[in-house]
Amino acid sequence: MDFESFYKDKRVLITGGLGFIGSNLAIMLVNIGADVTIIDSLDKNCGGNEYNIDSVKDKIKVIKADIRDKDVIRDAVEGQQIIFNLAGHLSHKRSMKQPELDMSLNIFTSLSLLDACKKNRKGVKIVYTGTRGQYGKIIKNPVDENHPHNFIDVNGISKQTAERLHFLYSELYPQIRVTSARLTNCYGPRHQMKDPSQGFISVFIRKAIDNETLELWGGKQTRDLNFVNDVVNVLLLLGSEEKANGQMFNVGSGVDNTLENFANLIVKLCRSGEIKSISMPEDNAKIDIGNYKADISKLKRLFGWEPKTNIEEGLKKTIDFYKKNKEEYW
């Protein structure tokens, strides 16, 4: 899909833009001629890293601030035409240990942004990024947008609440148009590699590159692993399509993999690391979702969208990136 014509010279704000997906999105937007502003608090519980945007840093305005600060966000949204709202917290485990932190980082950030947009008289489009965690325990695969919400952690509830707030504001204040992309596990360059509580992918890749042992908990559970370029592609699509307004979309690769396959592939591509299977720790078993594969037929049906990257190709690019930039991520 060609988004150049839509985003050229558009004023775009990315909350959480120093993070994994946000920075990849920012780089792509700069490349297609958008006027990009990033706002990011670099909260230590999230995944921000200034190096993520190093290659385009002279072409982006970066505001290092917390969007819960009403004065800051009021100025930041001024004149913006499209906002990608990626600021937030995603650690399932930390959300159970520090539920107030999770709730505040997910709900109060969005509330502050939405409240600021109420005053934007020219109208703004917001792309919210939700998560498969909003479905919780999976009872039917592949998972479509109508799957019930069987929450198994505070994070799923806080992300769902924030999404609900987006749609409420877009109904009450028609100048705010909203769409939501519910993401699954993403991998790719610019993911944080230090905090193991933010998902197994970065842990596996780091350990393999360091020639250490990847601990597989069980390993037979399946996940839908999505390369970040494909995710960025969907977000740009949804930001440009008025038909997406008022709707949520499951985003995925269209393929599921067992964690065992995934770990084996990483070790093979890295040519280092080894795998050890252990049973799942009890704390994690409680908040495990079962298997997950996104049903992406709604994206296909409405927009003809399909992911482009197979997992081997995506992982190669990812591992190359971290091997070259190890000192910035380790």
Add this chain to the structure above:
Amino acid sequence: MDFESFYKDKRVLITGGLGFIGSNLAIMLVNIGADVTIIDSLDKNCGGNEYNIDSVKDKIKVIKADIRDKDVIRDAVEGQQIIFNLAGHLSHKRSMKQPELDMSLNIFTSLSLLDACKKNRKGVKIVYTGTRGQYGKIIKNPVDENHPHNFIDVNGISKQTAERLHFLYSELYPQIRVTSARLTNCYGPRHQMKDPSQGFISVFIRKAIDNETLELWGGKQTRDLNFVNDVVNVLLLLGSEEKANGQMFNVGSGVDNTLENFANLIVKLCRSGEIKSISMPEDNAKIDIGNYKADISKLKRLFGWEPKTNIEEGLKKTIDFYKKNKEEYW
């Protein structure tokens, strides 16, 4: 129903217990021999009033504190067997003007309580009080517990989020047993009468007693108006029934009334006041739910429960109470 045997000598905590429903519940619990503690912050945005429990004040322990204070709530839940979680914020309109206030008063209070209960090794039963606002715009009357959530204000979302958190904690920590009562408009003695943003009922009664004009916005919309004694009765029932655990129940009077009928009845019983119909202010029309009647068949089916008070009888008691205690509520 006879709850005496169940509640006698039981240790019961009521959050928001100086408020309208909480205080009526506390008085009933004292009368049937429970060991009652109230915790209430007397937040000016809520409905607390120390006079509400004046008649039983020597038989109740009152903690004036905010349950978001982790140290306070940890001590307060210690040894409690049943907790009625009534602390919260209910103004629909204020929730749109001060969304962070609404979210914090509804979500962070519950989160703090639940987190404290995780550590309660002997087990505790929590009765959460939700609201018809969790359904938002009504598409089908009477409204059962599976009605979709078409949120029309921040308050509906915050109450839904808090309810979800209760059920999540009860699934993850089986020593916490939870049931939720989704209430409709309640009336009766001990309601606050000063803040018009907390619903039309107290506004109507106050104006009629003061021989002023009751402004009807339209007036043809219907509501399910529930006398507080019947609400207290349901809460006691749900607190005592293990069969209610893990479930939510719509609570109502079983009868709907137009606001016009309700206003006329108040004026008739007060023998003062007059009614003027005007069209609904735009801000309120946006967040109006349409008509509402609770489907209370689940309560009937499982427990044989039925409301006992007809509206004329309930309103008579209510008006008598305020005429006698005007100086404490005006």
